[in-house]
Each structure stands twice: as structure tokens, then as C-alpha cells.
Amino acid sequence: MNIQFNNRDPVYVQVVRYFKNQIAKGFLEPGQAIPSRRELANQLKINPNTAQRAYKEMEEEGLIKTEKNQPSRVTSDENVLQDLRDELIVQAVSEFVSSVKSINVSLDEALNLVKQKYEKGDSDD
Amino acid sequence: MNIQFNNRDPVYVQVVRYFKNQIAKGFLEPGQAIPSRRELANQLKINPNTAQRAYKEMEEEGLIKTEKNQPSRVTSDENVLQDLRDELIVQAVSEFVSSVKSINVSLDEALNLVKQKYEKGDSDD
DNA sequence: ATCGGTGTATTAAGCGATTAATACATATTT
DNA sequence: AAATATGTATTAATCGCTTAATACACCGAT
Numbered sequence: 006m007n008i009q010f011n012n013r014d015p016v017y018v019q020v021v022r023y024f025k026n027q028i029a030k031g032f033l034e035p036g037q038a039i040p041s042r043r044e045l046a047n048q049l050k051i052n053p054n055t056a057q058r059a060y061k062e063m064e065e066e067g068l069i070k071t072e073k074n075q076p077s078r079v080t081s082d083e084n085v086l087q088d089l090r091d092e093l094i095v096q097a098v099s100e101f102v103s104s105v106k107s108i109n110v111s112l113d114e115a116l117n118l119v120k121q122k123y124e125k126g127d128s129d130d
Numbered sequence: 131m132n133i134q135f136n137n138r139d140p141v142y143v144q145v146v147r148y149f150k151n152q153i154a155k156g157f158l159e160p161g162q163a164i165p166s167r168r169e170l171a172n173q174l175k176i177n178p179n180t181a182q183r184a185y186k187e188m189e190e191e192g193l194i195k196t197e198k199n200q201p202s203r204v205t206s207d208e209n210v211l212q213d214l215r216d217e218l219i220v221q222a223v224s225e226f227v228s229s230v231k232s233i234n235v236s237l238d239e240a241l242n243l244v245k246q247k248y249e250k251g252d253s254d255d
Numbered sequence: 256a257t258c259g260g261t262g263t264a265t266t267a268a269g270c271g272a273t274t275a276a277t278a279c280a281t282a283t284t285t
Numbered sequence: 286a287a288a289t290a291t292g293t294a295t296t297a298a299t300c301g302c303t304t305a306a307t308a309c310a311c312c313g314a315t
Contacts, residue, residue: 015303029233041261052305057263074261074312093233094243101226102247108154108218112248116241118219122227123237140273166291177275182293199282199291 006040006048016051020059028068028079029090035083038076039069131165131173141176145184153193153204154215160208163201164194 008023010016027033039045042060046053060077063069067085071077080086105115133148135141152158164170167185171178185202188194192210196202205211230240 017303026232031234042263043261052303054305055303058303060262071262076261090233094230094235097226097229098240098243098247101222102244102251104222105219106248106251107151108215109156110219112245115223115244115248118223119227119240119244120237122223123231123240126227126231142273167293168290177273179275180273183273185292196292201291 006045008049016055017058017062020045020049020051020056021062024059024063025068025089025093028086029093033079035079035081035086037079039079041076131170133174141180142183142187145170145174145176145181146187149184149188150193150214150218153211154218158204160204160206160211162204164204166201 008019010019024033024039033039040048042056043053045051046056049056060069060071064071064077066089067082068080068089069077070080102115133144135144139147149158149164158164165173167181168178170176171181174181185194185196189196189202192207193205193214194202195205227240
């Protein structure tokens with residue numbers, strides 16, 4: 006558990022993003038327990054309410070499930086998990102294509118650039 | 131001149147983005163005059179200071195040049211114009227590759243998705 | 256039953272950034 | 286020279302959102 010916070014985006018957004026990526030990668034598996042609000046807050050040195058805010062977002066999106074007096078768990082609904090990954094991808098693709106199109110970058114050019122960047126890429130995982 | 135404002139990003143940012151795209155596409159050519167602050171404000175129904183803010187950003191980036199009592203003009207510096215387009219592209223590519231990598235999307239998959247989206251794409255130009 | 260842990264709700268505080276109001280100096284035009 | 290239009294600077298108001306403070310209800314273990 007180690008999040009590199011920037012001071013650009015809200016903390017709770019960054020926390021959500023972190024968990025989404027972890028889930029999408031499969032590092033967090035279906036049904037797996039995640040830390041309590043207060044514990045997460047301690048680990049990350051953030052306010053418990055901020056942790057709660059993040060968990061609430063994920064709860065509303067169906068990513069995690071919470072039962073009384075049990076640790077919240079990653080949903081076991083495979084559809085949701087599949088959808089999550091898909092949504093992240095679709096969003097990334099949409100933004101990218103929209104951007105390059107708006108400045109008249111050809112498809113070939115775009116593909117080449119992606120390929121180069123991907124292969125060369127400073128891995129940030 | 132027609133900008134579709136969202137209420138997500140600051141107005142001046144959206145104005146800058148609009149002009150950048152126009153320039154990157156070549157719709158605004160080197161040396162071409164652009165509206166005065168107040169005129170732009172009238173057309174877009176925004177506060178003159180917001181227009182000024184946008185122009186100031188562009189001025190600082192070297193995209194436009196302003197001489198006393200003359201309309202601001204798109205820079206004639208071809209280098210700047212080339213750099214602009216390059217920067218927009220690099221930024222888009224970086225964000226995209228970073229996103230897909232963070233959720234373990236393979237290069238091939240990414241390329242395919244871009245291709246599909248690009249070709250199918252609802253043109254937003 | 257008491258204590259410590261949990262999730263949750265409500266409310267307030269704080270902060271940052273955007274937008275707006277206003278004024279000033281200059282230049283061109285009538 | 287008066288009027289109008291320009292760019293610019295300074296300051297204030299506004300607004301939204303994030304974060305924090307606090308309290309409540311629940312449960313399990315001691």
C-alpha cells in the first residue's frame with residue numbers, strides 16, 4: 006500500500022483511482038478484504054472521512070461491498086470487474102482519439118506514436 | 131466562433147484549448163488577427179477578464195503576440211506553432227499510454243481499440 | 256456490560272481558484 | 286480635444302469542493 010499523492014487532484018479521487026487500478030490489474034481479487042476506513046486513513050496519513058469518501062464512491066459504483074461489521078470486500082461480481090476494466094479502457098481510448106482527431110493527427114501517425122511510447126515506456130506500474 | 135462550454139473546466143482553460151486546437155489545425159494562421167478581449171467576451175458571453183486571462187496564458191506561451199493598440203495576432207514563429215502541435219500530441223499519447231499500461235492493456239489491444247475508435251469515430255471537429 | 260473496533264451521517268471549516276468589478280494608460284478617430 | 290476602443294493591472298467577491306470534526310448505531314470480544 007503506497008500511493009504517491011499529487012496535490013493536483015483531490016485525495017479521495019486518487020485513492021479511488023489507486024484501488025481501481027489495483028482491481029483492474031487483478032492485484033485485488035474478487036471477494037478480497039480491504040482495510041477499514043480508519044486503518045486506511047492511518048496508513049496513508051489521511052483523514053478517516055476522506056477514506057470514507059473514497060470507499061463510498063467505490064461502493065456506489067459497485068466495486069466494493071460492505072456488510073455490517075465486516076471488512077469491505079472487493080465485489081465478487083465478475084461482470085462489474087470486467088466492466089470496470091472496460092470502462093477504464095474505453096475512457097482512455099475516447100479521450101485519446103478525441104484529442105488527436107481535434108488536431109488532425111492521422112490514424113497511422115497516432116498508432117505509431119502509441120507504439121513507440123508504449124515500447125520505450127518508463128514503466129510506472 | 132462557437133465554443134461548447136462544459137461546466138467542468140474553467141472557462142478560460144476551455145477558451146485556451148479552443149484556440150490551441152484552431153491553431154494546431156491551421157484554421158488560425160500565423161500572423162492572423164484574433165478578436166479583442168472585449169469583443170471575444172461579447173461573442174462568447176463571458177466576462178472580459180476571463181477573455182483576458184485566456185489571452186494572457188497564450189501570450190505567455192508565445193502563441194499570440196500583442197502590440198499596443200493592435201489586435202493580438204497568432205505568432206508568426208513557425209517553431210512555436212510546430213511545437214504546439216507536438217506538445218498536444220505528446221501529451222495525449224503520454225496520458226493514454228500511461229493509462230492503459232496501468233491496467234495492463236497490451237500494446238496490440240490498445241492499438242486495435244484506437245484504430246476502431248478512430249475509424250468509427252463520431253467526428254467532433 | 257464494557258470496551259474497542261467498525262460503518263455511516265451531518266455539519267462546519269477551510270481553502271483555492273475562478274470570475275467579476277473597477278480603474279488606468281494609451282492610441283486612433285472623429 | 287473628446288470619444289471610443291484597446292490592453293493591462295489590482296483588488297474583491299463568489300463559489301464549489303475537499304477535508305475535517307463530531308456524533309451515532311452496531312457488533313464482537315474481553
